[in-house]
Amino acid sequence: MKAGELERCAAREIGIGAADADRFGGTADARLRLPEIGAQSTLADVLKLLGHAPVDVRLPERRFANRRVHRGHALVHANQPLENLYVVLSGSFKSTLTEAEGSQQIVAFPMRGDLIGLDAIQGARYPATITALEEANVAAIPYAELTSLARLCPYLERALMTAVSAELVRNYQVMRAIGVLGAEGRVVRFLHELGARAARFGFSARALRLPMTRADIASYLGMSIETVSRAFSSLAAQGLIEVRRRSIRVLDPERLGRAEDARSRTAPPSRAVALSLPASGARRPRQPFDRAA
Amino acid sequence: MKAGELERCAAREIGIGAADADRFGGTADARLRLPEIGAQSTLADVLKLLGHAPVDVRLPERRFANRRVHRGHALVHANQPLENLYVVLSGSFKSTLTEAEGSQQIVAFPMRGDLIGLDAIQGARYPATITALEEANVAAIPYAELTSLARLCPYLERALMTAVSAELVRNYQVMRAIGVLGAEGRVVRFLHELGARAARFGFSARALRLPMTRADIASYLGMSIETVSRAFSSLAAQGLIEVRRRSIRVLDPERLGRAEDARSRTAPPSRAVALSLPASGARRPRQPFDRAA
DNA sequence: CGCACCTTTGAGAGTGGTCAATTTGTGTGG
DNA sequence: CCACACAAATTGACCACTCTCAAAGGTGCG
Numbered sequence: 001m002k003a004g005e006l007e008r009c010a011a012r013e014i015g016i017g018a019a020d021a022d023r024f025g026g027t028a029d030a031r032l033r034l035p036e037i038g039a040q041s042t043l044a045d046v047l048k049l050l051g052h053a054p055v056d057v058r059l060p061e062r063r064f065a066n067r068r069v070h071r072g073h074a075l076v077h078a079n080q081p082l083e084n085l086y087v088v089l090s091g092s093f094k095s096t097l098t099e100a101e102g103s104q105q106i107v108a109f110p111m112r113g114d115l116i117g118l119d120a121i122q123g124a125r126y127p128a129t130i131t132a133l134e135e136a137n138v139a140a141i142p143y144a145e146l147t148s149l150a151r152l153c154p155y156l157e158r159a160l161m162t163a164v165s166a167e168l169v170r171n172y173q174v175m176r177a178i179g180v181l182g183a184e185g186r187v188v189r190f191l192h193e194l195g196a197r198a199a200r201f202g203f204s205a206r207a208l209r210l211p212m213t214r215a216d217i218a219s220y221l222g223m224s225i226e227t228v229s230r231a232f233s234s235l236a237a238q239g240l241i242e243v244r245r246r247s248i249r250v251l252d253p254e255r256l257g258r259a260e261d262a263r264s265r266t267a268p269p270s271r272a273v274a275l276s277l278p279a280s281g282a283r284r285p286r287q288p289f290d291r292a293a
Numbered sequence: 294m295k296a297g298e299l300e301r302c303a304a305r306e307i308g309i310g311a312a313d314a315d316r317f318g319g320t321a322d323a324r325l326r327l328p329e330i331g332a333q334s335t336l337a338d339v340l341k342l343l344g345h346a347p348v349d350v351r352l353p354e355r356r357f358a359n360r361r362v363h364r365g366h367a368l369v370h371a372n373q374p375l376e377n378l379y380v381v382l383s384g385s386f387k388s389t390l391t392e393a394e395g396s397q398q399i400v401a402f403p404m405r406g407d408l409i410g411l412d413a414i415q416g417a418r419y420p421a422t423i424t425a426l427e428e429a430n431v432a433a434i435p436y437a438e439l440t441s442l443a444r445l446c447p448y449l450e451r452a453l454m455t456a457v458s459a460e461l462v463r464n465y466q467v468m469r470a471i472g473v474l475g476a477e478g479r480v481v482r483f484l485h486e487l488g489a490r491a492a493r494f495g496f497s498a499r500a501l502r503l504p505m506t507r508a509d510i511a512s513y514l515g516m517s518i519e520t521v522s523r524a525f526s527s528l529a530a531q532g533l534i535e536v537r538r539r540s541i542r543v544l545d546p547e548r549l550g551r552a553e554d555a556r557s558r559t560a561p562p563s564r565a566v567a568l569s570l571p572a573s574g575a576r577r578p579r580q581p582f583d584r585a586a
Numbered sequence: 587c588g589c590a591c592c593t594t595t596g597a598g599a600g601t602g603g604t605c606a607a608t609t610t611g612t613g614t615g616g
Numbered sequence: 617c618c619a620c621a622c623a624a625a626t627t628g629a630c631c632a633c634t635c636t637c638a639a640a641g642g643t644g645c646g
Binding site: 099123167220 | 390392396398400411412413414415416420421440443444447450451453454455456457458459460461462464465467468469471472473512513514515
Binding site for chain 3: 617618
C-alpha cells in the first residue's frame with residue numbers, strides 16, 4: 001500500500017455511509033443504520049444510539065435539540081453546572097480531568113452512541129471538560145426532565161442504567177490496563193477497545209481511525225507520548241499492525257490479542273506457574289472456601 | 294505512643310459506636326447514626342446509607358433481606374448472573390477483576406454505604422468477584438424489582454443514579470492516580486480517599502483503619518507490594534503519617550495533601566511554568582477559543 | 587510557501603519491579 | 617499456655633522499563 005493511501009481513506013471516513021465496504025466492513029444492517037443528523041432527534045433515535053433495540057412499540061413523541069460542536073471546542077466545561085446529558089450522534093470527544101494543581105488526565109473518549117454527563121449527576125456539575133476531537137453532533141437531553149422522561153419511557157431508564165454500567169466496566173478495563181500492563185499491552189488494549197466500539201456500529205475492527213493525537217492516547221493510558229509512539233512502532237515491526245499516522249490497520253488480530261498480556265510491566269518469568277495455582281487467596285487453609293451462598 | 298496501642302485501638306473500631314471519641318472524631322449527629330443490623334432493612338435505611346437525606350415523607354414499607362458475609366467469603370462471583378444489588382451496611386469488600394489469562398486487579402473497595410452490582414447491569418452478570426475483607430453485612434435489593442421500586446419511590450432512583458455517578462467520578466480519580474502520579478502520590482491519594490469515606494459517616498479522616506492487605510492496596514494502585522510498603526515508610530519518615538500495620542494515623546494532613554502531586558512519576562522540573570500557560574489545547578491559534586455555547 | 591504542530595527516533599537517567607532475606611503478628615496445635 | 621507454622625509486612629540490592637531531554641522528519645493549514 002502506498003504511503004498516505006490508508007490515511008486519506010480514513011480521513012474520508014467522516015461521513016457515515018461513504019465508507020469503503022472492503023475496508024470498513026459491510027454496510028450495517030437496518031438495525032445499525034442511524035438517522036440523518038438534523039436539528040432534532042427523536043426518542044427512538046436516542047434509544048437506537050444507546051444500543052437498545054428500537055422496539056416497535058409506540059414511543060412518546062419527545063424530540064431533543066441537536067447541537068454541533070466544532071473541532072477543539074468544548075461541549076461542556078469542568079465545574080460547569082449540569083444542564084443536559086448528551087448522546088453523541090457523530091464525531092468523538094475527549095474527556096479531560098483537570099486537577100487543582102494543574103495536572104491533567106484524559107479519562108474517556110466519548111464516541112458515537114456514548115452518553116455524556118452521567119458523571120455530573122453526583123455533584124450537579126460536570127467533573128471534566130469535554131472537547132470535540134473533530135466535527136461532532138450531539139443530542140441534548142435536559143437533565144431536569146430526565147426523571148419525568150424515564151417515567152414516560154421505561155426503555156430510556158433502562159438504557160441509561162445500562163450505559164452507566166457499561167462505562168463502569170470500561171473504566172475497570174482501563175484501570176487494569178494502566179495497572180498491570182506494560183506499555184505495549186496498554187496500547188494493544190486501547191486498540192482493542194477502539195475496534196470493539198467500531199464493530200458495534202458495523203464497522204471493521206481492523207481498520208481503525210484514531211481521532212485523537214498521540215498525546216491524548218498517552219494521557220489516557222498514563223504514559224508518555226514517546227512511549228506510545230514506540231509501542232506503535234514496535235507492534236508494527238512485529239507485523240501485528242500497520243501504522244499510518246492516525247490510521248491503524250490490524251494485520252493479525254490473533255497474535256495482537258495475545259500480545260496484550262505478554263508484557264506485564266516487566267516480563268513475567270512464566271505465566272504457566274501462576275496459572276496452575278488457585279489464583280491468590282484461595283489456597284489458604286485457614287479461610288474456608290468461598291461460597292456465594 | 295507505645296507500640297501496638299494505635300493498632301489495638303483501631304482493631305476495637307469494628308463496632309460502630311464504640312470508637313474513642315478523641316481519636317475517631319465526635320460521635321455522628323443523628324443524620325449519620327445508622328440503624329441496627331437485623332435481618333431486614335427498610336427502604337429508609339437504604340436511602341440513609343446511600344447518603345440521601347431521610348426525608349420525612351412516608352416511604353413505602355418495603356423491606357430488604359440482610360445478608361452476612363464472613364471474612365474471605367465471596368458475596369458474588371465473577372460471571373455469575375445478576376440477581377441483587379447490595380448496599381453495604383457494615384464491613385468492607387474488595388472487588389477483583391480476573392482476566393481470562395489469569396491476571397487480576399482489584400478495582401474497588403466497596404464499603405459502608407456503597408452500592409454493589411451496578412457494574413453488572415450491563416451484561417446481566419457480575420463482572421468482578423466481591424470478597425469480604427472482614428465480617429460484613431449487606432442489604433439485598435432484588436434487581437428484578439428495581440424498576441418497579443424506582444417507580445414507587447423516586448428517591449431511590451435518584452439515589453441510584455447518584456451512586457453510579459459517584460462511582461464513575463471515583464474511578465476517574467483512581468485512573469488519574471495510577472496514570473499521572475508516582476508511587477507515593479498514589480498512596481497519598483488512596484489515604485485521602487479512605488479518609489473522605491470515613492468522614493462521610495462522621496469518623497475521623499486522620500485515624501484510618503485499613504481493612505485490606507498491602508497486596509490489595511498494591512493491586513488497586515497498580516504497583517508492587519514492596520513499593521506500597523516503601524511508600525508508607527517514606528511518608529512516615531517524613532513525619533506525615535504514622536504507620537502501625539493496618540492502622541494509619543495522619544499527622545500532617547496539610548503537607549500530606551501537598552505531597553500527593555509532589556512526585557509525578559519523575560519529579561516535574563517546575564510546575565509553575567505549566568500552570569501559567571492556558572493548560573493545553575487552548576493556545577493553538579488555529580483553533581478558536583473553547584466556548585461552551 | 588513556511589510556520590506550527592504532530593510524530594518518530596535516539597541516548598541517558600530514574601522510578602519502580604523482581605528477587606531475596608528478615609521481622610513481626612496471627613492462628614493452630616501440642 | 618506456649619511453641620510452631622504461616623502469612624503479612626518491611627527492607628535491601630540489582631536491573632529493566634519507561635520517562636525526560638533532544639533533535640530530526642512529516643503534514644496540514646494559514
